Amino acid sequence: MKKHIPLILRIVIAVILIQTLRFKFTAHEDSVYIFETVGLEPYGRIGIGILELIAGILLLIPKTVWAGALLTLGLIGGAIMMHLIQLGIEVKNDGGLLFITAVVTFILSAIVLYMYRKEIPIIGKKLSF
Numbered sequence: 001m002k003k004h005i006p007l008i009l010r011i012v013i014a015v016i017l018i019q020t021l022r023f024k025f026t027a028h029e030d031s032v033y034i035f036e037t038v039g040l041e042p043y044g045r046i047g048i049g050i051l052e053l054i055a056g057i058l059l060l061i062p063k064t065v066w067a068g069a070l071l072t073l074g075l076i077g078g079a080i081m082m083h084l085i086q087l088g089i090e091v092k093n094d095g096g097l098l099f100i101t102a103v104v105t106f107i108l109s110a111i112v113l114y115m116y117r118k119e120i121p122i123i124g125k126k127l128s129f
Contacts, residue, residue: 006115009108010059013072016105017056024049030092038082051075059112066120069113076106 023031024045035041040048052075058068079102083089089096117127 006065006112009112009115010065010068013069013105013108013112014056014059016101017052017059017072021049021053024052034082034087034091038086048075063119066113066116069109069116070120072109073106073113076102076109080106 022028027042027045031045032041035045038044051071055068055071055075058064058071060068080099083091083099083102089099091098120127
């Protein structure tokens with residue numbers, strides 16, 4: 001079972017990232033509201049959606065897991081900061097679900113990046129402790 005945990009974590013993160021794309025790419029009113037509030041509508045919404053798609057794909061390819069996890073940390077870290085600085089924990093009466101999902105995704109990505117730290121080019125060997 002231990003050898004399956006990294007794969008399960010990667011799939012969970014990828015599913016979270018990819019399932020949100022329909023909201024970004026179809027200009028769902030909640031997604032538009034969020035990106036208008038932070039001043040990134042429409043280019044930020046579409047651009048971040050493309051980056052999340054790339055991160056989700058990278059997480060599923062064994063040789064690029066570290067890159068997908070790192071990209072996810074950056075993207076979701078930015079989302080968490082936007083929640084804390086501009087949006088608030090609760091957005092449009094969602095009970096904080098979007099924020100909680102972002103925090104969980106961030107934590108899982110950090111765990112995956114740690115698990116695959118040895119595969120990071122150049123510095124990976126030095127991180128093997």
